[in-house]
Amino acid sequence: MKAVTPTGERYRVRRKWLPWRxxxxxxxxxxxxxxxxxxxxxxxxxxxxxxxxxxxxxxxxxxxxxxxxxxxxxxxxxxxxxxTPWTIEVSHKRRLVAAEKVKGWRASRDRIRRLAKVIEAGTVEQIVAPESATAPPRQR
Incomplete structure (x- = not known):
């Protein structure tokens, strides 16, 4: 899915089909x-x-x-x-901006749509960075 910010920058939010690039x-x-x-x-x-x-x-x-x-x-x-969870990737000008794992086809589709809405709203900074998206959450 392609998303455009209010300033005209184009982002691509997609589901990664294979576990490698x-x-x-x-x-x-x-x-x-x-x-x-x-x-x-x-x-x-x-x-x-x-x-x-x-x-x-x-x-x-x-x-x-x-x-x-x-x-x-x-x-x-x-x-x-x-x-096995799907990897959702957000890229801008062929560079990876964010990546996260989402379990389930419908959940990944919904997450793609939510990320596209965040981008279209112009709040790209709210998207998680690629390094922290693939790391497991900390347990306290």
């Missing part, structure tokens, strides 16, 4: 045009030096994607059976 994304890579290969063996060697790392990087992305496809159903079953 992907390390890299294909859209983050700088793509470049490969020029004509030419007819000589030197061009082929240079092309091989450039192509080999690209193939390795693409294989890593493909492997990570396949791993996510395999693990995703297990994570969803664990959430349903064992009641």
């Amino acid at each position: 992907r390390k890299a994304r294909a859209k983050d890579m700088d793509w470049f045009d490969i020029p004509d290969l030419g007819d000589d063996p030197i061009s082929l060697i240079i092309f091989g030096i450039i192509l080999l790392p690209l193939i390795v990087i693409l294989m890593i992305f493909l492997g990570e994607f396949l791993l996510l496809l395999l693990i995703f159903p297990l994570v969803m079953i664990a959430r349903a059976v064992f009641g």
